Amino acid sequence: QSQSQDSFDFFYFVLQWPGAYCDTKQSCCYPKTGKPASDFGIHGLWPNYKDGSWPSNCDPDSVFDKSQISDLISSMEKEWPSLSCPSSNGMRFWSHEWEKHGTCAESELDIRDYFGKALQLKHKLNLLNILKNAGIEADDGFYSLESISEAVKEGLGFTPGIECNRDSAHNTQLYQVYFCVDTTASDFIECPILPTTKCGSQIQFPKF
Ligand code: 5GP
Ligand code: 5GP
Ligand code: 5GP
Numbered sequence: 001q002s003q004s005q006d007s008f009d010f011f012y013f014v015l016q017w018p019g020a021y022c023d024t025k026q027s028c029c030y031p032k033t034g035k036p037a038s039d040f041g042i043h044g045l046w047p048n049y050k051d052g053s054w055p056s057n058c059d060p061d062s063v064f065d066k067s068q069i070s071d072l073i074s075s076m077e078k079e080w081p082s083l084s085c086p087s088s089n090g091m092r093f094w095s096h097e098w099e100k101h102g103t104c105a106e107s108e109l110d111i112r113d114y115f116g117k118a119l120q121l122k123h124k125l126n127l128l129n130i131l132k133n134a135g136i137e138a139d140d141g142f143y144s145l146e147s148i149s150e151a152v153k154e155g156l157g158f159t160p161g162i163e164c165n166r167d168s169a170h171n172t173q174l175y176q177v178y179f180c181v182d183t184t185a186s187d188f189i190e191c192p193i194l195p196t197t198k199c200g201s202q203i204q205f206p207k208f
Contacts, residue, residue: 008047008055008104010192012161013121013179015040019138019208020175021083023167029085033077038138038208040127042080043176044097045118045185047104050192059103062111064095069115076115079122108183117185125188127177130155131205142202148174158190164199173204 018036022028030036048054066073073090082093094115102114109117134151136143145162152160161178180191 007107008183009050010048010183010189011105011181011185012044012046012048012195013118013181013185013188014043014046014176015122015125015127015179016043016176017138017174017206017208018081018083019206020165020167020173022208023173023206024165024175027085028083029087030083031077031081032087032089033081036081036083037078040122040177041083042118042122044101045105045114045121045181046101047183048193052193052195055104056100057103059106062099062103062106064091064098065111066091066094068111072112072115072119075119079119105183105185109185114185121179121181121185121188125156125179127152136205138205138207140204140207142171142204143174145199145201145203148203152177156188158188159194161191161195161197162199162203163195163197164203167204167206171204172198172200172202173206174199 017040077090082088082090131151136151148162149159163176164172165175167173178195180189182189
């Protein structure tokens, strides 16, 4: 194998729909700063290999040091909220993401770049707007998987990966959207490999 721990081929930039996270867990917890906006939140920026595998936890010596991202915290609270229980201020989620995924991109990005680039990608993308322009809204309605993919292809120029989960009534619903970005986390690219997903052909976009 020619893979080494400090290199990777591209990133998955992964957004989560809070309505679907909360539906499935049945017990999500809003952050201490209050209910997040009705918008996609960042889940992570994940180094990946072209064959679909990925490195993880690459540098146990690199701990999450929030003093290095202090100027980003207020944006991260808005754009990267943690919905797991118990209610948190995001630090646990962000440090998990840094240690599991971010440390595998240290050859390209330091911790400040890692979080800063993720925030920039979210702003560049404006997924909620792309979907809205195609008539796709979080209204508990069902949309074809195809129409969601097509809307992103039109609005962004690249095909996304779409991951679903199930609500308590067992409907498949829009949970996470995967975008591919180059190794400096500056530009969206066509995905070398799409993640395998478990969506039906019609999926619900739950309210939040
Ligand atoms: P799950 O089992 O819920 O799909 O994923 C659990 C965790 O594995 C994710 O939160 C993420 O940390 C990691 N993961 C899952 N799929 C991928 C992938 O395709 N690429 C990378 N880099 N990480 C993944
Ligand atoms: P599975 O055997 O179901 O493919 O994976 C078992 C566990 O390993 C899951 O938590 C999954 O997220 C993780 N996993 C699967 N493929 C990879 C990979 O390429 N890299 C890493 N780091 N974890 C993986
Ligand atoms: P992953 O390993 O899949 O990148 O990240 C999932 C981990 O982050 C889990 O341990 C999960 O409990 C934690 N986590 C904290 N807040 C959130 C959240 O809002 N969404 C998701 N998907 N995971 C969260």
